[in-house]
Amino acid sequence: MTNRQSSVLESVPSSPAQLLAAARSAPTPAALVGDTPVLWVGEPFTAAGRGFWAKLEGHNPGGIKDRTALYMVRAARERGQLLPGARIVESTSGTLGLGLALAGVAFGHPVSVVTDPGMEPQVAGLLRAYGAEVHTVSEPHPVGGWQEARRERVAQLLADLPDAWCPDQYHNPDNVAAYAPLARELVAQLGRIDTLVVSVGTGGHSAGIGRVLRSFFPALRVVGVDTCASTIFGQPAGTRLMRGLGSSIHPSNVAYDLFDEVHWVAAPEAVWAARALARTRYATGGWSVGAVALVARWVARTSPAEERIAAVFPDGPHRYVGTVFDDDWCRGHRLLDQVPAEDPQEIARSAEAAVSRWTRCTTVEPPAPAADEGVRGLAGVAR
Structure with missing residues (x-):
C-alpha cells in the first residue's frame, strides 16, 4: 500500500456517525446564532x-444584530414588558430588522420595522418574506435626519397599536x-x-x-x-x-x-x-x-x-x-x-x-447633547 493510499484510508470515517461529528444542527432557527468563526x-x-x-x-x-434582537426580546418577555403575541415595532436600516424578524418567528410575535428609502430592496424583500411589516418614511427629519424621522414614525405606530413594544436599540442597555x-x-x-x-x-x-x-x-x-x-x-x-x-x-x-x-x-x-x-x-x-x-x-x-x-x-x-x-x-x-x-x-x-x-x-470625548435632544428613549415602551 502506498503512503497516499494509507492517508486516504485513514481519513475515511469508521462509522456513519463520524460523518456528522463536525456538523452543526439546531432545533430552532434562533439556535443558529452565535459561535461564528x-x-x-x-x-x-x-x-x-x-x-x-x-x-x-x-x-x-441575518448578521451580528441577530444576537441583540433575540436577547432584547427575550429579556423584555421575562420582565413582562413584551406580552405574549404582542407586536414588536422598531427603527432599522436593515440588519436589526432581520434579527427582529428572526426573534418574531422564534418567540411568536408580529414585527413592524420602520426604515427609509436607503434600505436595499433585497433586505426589504427578505423582511417581508420573513413576515415583517415594512414602513418607509419619505422625508428626513430636519435635525436628526432619517434616523429621527424613523423614530418619530415608530412613536406614532406605538401610539396606534395596543400592547406594541419597541426595543429602542439606541438606548436599551x-x-x-x-x-x-x-x-x-x-x-x-x-x-x-x-x-x-x-x-x-x-x-x-x-x-x-x-x-x-x-x-x-x-x-x-x-x-x-x-x-x-x-x-x-x-x-x-x-x-x-x-x-x-x-x-x-x-x-x-x-x-x-x-x-x-x-x-x-x-x-x-x-x-x-x-x-x-x-x-x-x-x-x-x-x-x-x-x-x-x-x-x-x-x-x-x-x-x-x-x-x-x-x-x-x-x-x-x-x-x-x-x-x-x-x-x-x-x-x-x-x-x-x-x-x-x-x-x-x-x-x-x-x-x-x-x-x-x-x-x-486619539482624544475621545462625548459630544455635547443637542438642545432639543433630551431624553427620547423608547426602550421598553408598550402602548
Missing part, C-alpha cells in the same frame, strides 16, 4: 508579515449586554487580544464586546470606527451614504470612556476596502466591514508584529450586491477608483475640523 486576514490585503483576525458575524442567519457571548467567543478563539477594532452605530456591540474583553485584558486598545458626517463622536451632522455605522443622534449606549481612539472613514474608502477584501480573502461585507477592515489593516501595519488584533465584521456581502459591489451604482455615487491614503489624517480633537476622508483622533 474567525478568519486570519493577511497579505496581500495587509502588509507583509502583518494581519488581523476577523470575527465573521455574517455567518449568523440590553443591546450592550447581548454581546457578552461574542466577546467570550473571541477569547476562546484567540486566547489573547491586544487590540479590538469595531464599528460604532447604536453603540451596542462596541460597548458589549469591548467591556467584556477589557475585563480579560486590562491593557486592551479599543479602536472605534465611525463614518464621516456622523455625530456620534462630535462631528457635525451631514448626509451619509454609508449605513450600519454612524448616527445622526447620540445613542446613550455608546461607551465613550472605552475608546482609545476613533477613526472616521468615507464611503469611497469603505468601498475600496470591501472590494479589496473580496478579491484577496473571499470574505467581505458592506459599509461597516469595509471601514473596519481599512482601519484594522492600518493598525496591523503600524503595530508590533506580535500584536494580536481582532476586528468585528458585522455582516456579509449579500445585501450589498446592488450597492457596494455594483459598478454602475458606485460610479453614479463617485465611489470607484479612489484608493485610500496609506495613513489617516490626524486631528487633535473631534471639534477641530469637519472631516471628509479617513481621519484619526
